[in-house]
Amino acid sequence: MPPRTDRSSRYALKQDENSAEHLEWLRETFDQPWDIVVIGGGNAALVSALSATDLGARVLLIERSPWSLRGGNSRHTRNIRCAHDFADDYVTGPYTYDELWNDLCGIGSGPSNERLAAFTLEQSQSAPGWMSDHGVGWQPPLTGTLNLGRTNRFFLGGGKALINSYHRTAERAGVRVVYDATVTRLLVEGDRCSSVVVESGDREYLAKARSVVCASGGFEANIEWLSRYWGSAAENYHIRGPRYNDGLVLQQLLDAGAATAGEERGFHAVAVDARSPKFDGGIATRLDSIPFGITVNREGQRFADEGEDIWPKRYATWGANLAGQPDQIGYTLWDHQADELFLPPMYGSLSAPSISELAVQLGLDPTVLTETVRVFNEATAPDARTRFSPAGLDGVTTAGILPPKTNWALPLDKPPFHGVPVRPGITFTYMGVAVDESARIVRQDGSRFENVFAAGEIMSGNILTTGYLAGFGMTIGTVWGRVAGREAAQLATS
Numbered sequence: 001m002p003p004r005t006d007r008s009s010r011y012a013l014k015q016d017e018n019s020a021e022h023l024e025w026l027r028e029t030f031d032q033p034w035d036i037v038v039i040g041g042g043n044a045a046l047v048s049a050l051s052a053t054d055l056g057a058r059v060l061l062i063e064r065s066p067w068s069l070r071g072g073n074s075r076h077t078r079n080i081r082c083a084h085d086f087a088d089d090y091v092t093g094p095y096t097y098d099e100l101w102n103d104l105c106g107i108g109s110g111p112s113n114e115r116l117a118a119f120t121l122e123q124s125q126s127a128p129g130w131m132s133d134h135g136v137g138w139q140p141p142l143t144g145t146l147n148l149g150r151t152n153r154f155f156l157g158g159g160k161a162l163i164n165s166y167h168r169t170a171e172r173a174g175v176r177v178v179y180d181a182t183v184t185r186l187l188v189e190g191d192r193c194s195s196v197v198v199e200s201g202d203r204e205y206l207a208k209a210r211s212v213v214c215a216s217g218g219f220e221a222n223i224e225w226l227s228r229y230w231g232s233a234a235e236n237y238h239i240r241g242p243r244y245n246d247g248l249v250l251q252q253l254l255d256a257g258a259a260t261a262g263e264e265r266g267f268h269a270v271a272v273d274a275r276s277p278k279f280d281g282g283i284a285t286r287l288d289s290i291p292f293g294i295t296v297n298r299e300g301q302r303f304a305d306e307g308e309d310i311w312p313k314r315y316a317t318w319g320a321n322l323a324g325q326p327d328q329i330g331y332t333l334w335d336h337q338a339d340e341l342f343l344p345p346m347y348g349s350l351s352a353p354s355i356s357e358l359a360v361q362l363g364l365d366p367t368v369l370t371e372t373v374r375v376f377n378e379a380t381a382p383d384a385r386t387r388f389s390p391a392g393l394d395g396v397t398t399a400g401i402l403p404p405k406t407n408w409a410l411p412l413d414k415p416p417f418h419g420v421p422v423r424p425g426i427t428f429t430y431m432g433v434a435v436d437e438s439a440r441i442v443r444q445d446g447s448r449f450e451n452v453f454a455a456g457e458i459m460s461g462n463i464l465t466t467g468y469l470a471g472f473g474m475t476i477g478t479v480w481g482r483v484a485g486r487e488a489a490q491l492a493t494s
């Protein structure tokens with residue numbers, strides 16, 4: 001379905017790609033110089049575009065995906081994590097700057113650039129208000145075992161609704177959007193980029209602008225690039241978001257002399273159902289069962305602490321945990337008593353009255369798996385069931401086995417038993433371009449590009465090293481999108 005809201009502003013005309021009307025619209029779009037070209041169509045791009053139009057800039061936004069799939073990874077999101085001092089209609093209690101800072105320092109190797117990370121947290125406090133002012137709606141706090149009701153705000157209708165709301169606001173603000181259009185090159189001379197090359201259909205266009213904002217995501221959909229750091233294991237990764245985030249623009253920036261930020265192997269990756277699509281499976285393919293059972297590898301052996309911390313702080317370690325296993329596959333197992341504690345798996349589970357029968361269904365050695373479960377069960381505490389509390393860290397731990405399970409360690413002894421094969425699901429990569437406080441991209445010699453800015457995943461390596469806090473990707477995109485849009489607009493309109 002093409003958008004039906006194309007009025008005189010010709011916000012996002014997208015009909016038959018080769019129709020004379022569409023080609024004429026593209027010609028007219030690319031014939032005129034813009035104040036700002038924003039590359040990308042996810043959260044960071046839209047926030048940049050809106051922040052720039054707030055200052056009166058004329059913005060052209062170039063989105064690689066078709067209209068129906070617009071919004072990049074952002075369309076899959078549900079929530080954002082921001083610091084706040086008080087409860088309100090959408091969060092159940094305070095989550096102060098200091099607590100968020102401690103949480104950020106507690107994951108992976110802590111913040112990448114402490115100054116920029118601190119700035120991100122400070123600015124997160126005003127993000128929800130800004131988002132509401134630009135059309136985002138919120139839903140009442142989440143309850144249940146995800147433990148996010150106090151720290152994270154949930155978008156009414158999820159990420160897709162957020163993207164649609166921002167587009168409605170952008171349309172009113174006069175932003176022009178071109179879909180199905182890929183930025184393939186940045187024409188950089190010295191410290192300036194005067195135009196970008198755009199491919200649409202079988203034609204090439206030049207988009208001219210005073211400032212350029214790069215918000216085109218990470219390189220997680222580029223398996224070849226991932227395999228430079230992960231070897232052939234990368235072939236077995238699932239990519240949770242769209243195919244479009246392949247790092248094309250990031251590579252252009254690096255070729256033009258941009259400095260990198262973040263670790264090459266840094267990524268956000270969770271356990272996803274191995275039966276899910278290779279690309280774009282979204283939120284529903286994630287397996288939330290891990291803290292409530294055990295997870296074994298192809299050899300039927302446990303390999304990591306399934307109960308290390310509450311889900312929002314630890315779920316993103318499981319992609320890397322699985323990436324280190326033979327064939328990058330694991331099997332998450334639970335029993336009847338855990339059935340109601342997490343979102344049911346999208347494709348259902350394999351189930352059996354005994355562990356050995358479940359092993360056969362999963363293609364595992366029944367003797368080995370039965371022994372693994374026996375050893376695990378023996379290591380659980382006699383009073384585990386009375387102390388078990390899924391709502392928080394309960395300290396119900398195993399004794400005498402490696403790896404331990406440090407919370408929620410109930411024996412698996414209540415049939416039926418369930419299992420699902422899981423693989424690493426890559427959400428986004430961290431290694432990107434270095435930026436300064438104005439979101440300007442830093443060059444390898446330490447100088448800045450004068451008119452090239454970055455926001456979102458493409459610069460998340462300035463903040464994140466290896467770990468992740470649920471909801472923080474949208475924090476980074478929103479905070480830095482606001483900065484990039486504002487600074488790009490100030491430069492373009494001065």
Ligand SMILES: Cc1cc2nc3c(=O)[nH]c(=O)nc-3n(C[C@H](O)[C@H](O)[C@H](O)COP(=O)(O)OP(=O)(O)OC[C@H]3O[C@@H](n4cnc5c(N)ncnc54)[C@H](O)[C@@H]3O)c2cc1C
Nearest residue numbers: 040041042044072073074078079183216456457471473474
């Ligand atoms: C399933 C899933 C669930 C998630 N849930 C959450 C959540 O609840 N909370 C949270 O904070 N984070 C979540 N994340 C992470 C979050 O999606 C990202 O951190 C955030 O969306 C990044 O925004 P972005 O704008 O930088 O990138 P994206 O939203 O991925 O946008 C990148 C855009 O660039 C476009 N693009 C790429 N290359 C080009 C090119 N060459 N030319 C033109 N356009 C190009 C893409 O089409 C896309 O529109 C989730 C991610 C996934 C996959």
